[in-house]
Amino acid sequence: MAKKYYSTKVVGVGGEAEKFSRLAKMIVIFDDSMVLPELREFSVLHSGNKLTDHIKAGDVLKIADSEFKILKVGGEVNNNIKNLGHIVIKFNDDKDDLLEGSIHVEDKPIPKIRIGDEIEIIEENPSALSGKTAVIVGDDKTICATIALILKDNGATIVESDDKADIVVDVK
DSSP states (O other), X not given: OOOEEEEEEEEEEOTTHHHHHHHHXXXXXXXXXXXXXXXXXXXXXXXXXXXXXXXXXXXXXXXXXXEEEEEXXXXXXXXHHHHHOOEXXXXXXXXXXXXXXXXEEOSOXXXXXXXXXXXXEEOOOXXXXXXOEEEEEESOHHHHHHHHHXXXXXXXXXXXXXXXXXXXXXXO
């Protein structure tokens, strides 16, 4: 089961926030009680900020019913959320353009954010075989390749030798 470790409720949306997010491909989120007046019009405002773990790449950002894989996290993101209730979310795949206070997520359409929407971050479900090694042996290369793909999709690392493997699959 996935663990939700960040959540907050949207209590306001600045008059220019939707246009800004569409043009800049980003959302600026502030705690309603801490946002500077000059940033209010461009921001999504929240209250009840709850962060119980560190935000990390690979986890999932959820805004209302839309989900985005987190690609990269700036070094100050966790501190900014805890201390200021502030976060910048960039909806692009340009991991090189990372600012210390921003999160990059997949480049997908940004949902229209409404008052009452929940913003969450959910820990990526660890794969069933994460951290395990496997070797597949047998003469039928197609079946071996198929099994290798299934094991890799479930988190296993395929190795060459069965003395280095946690899992040995013998295809007969």
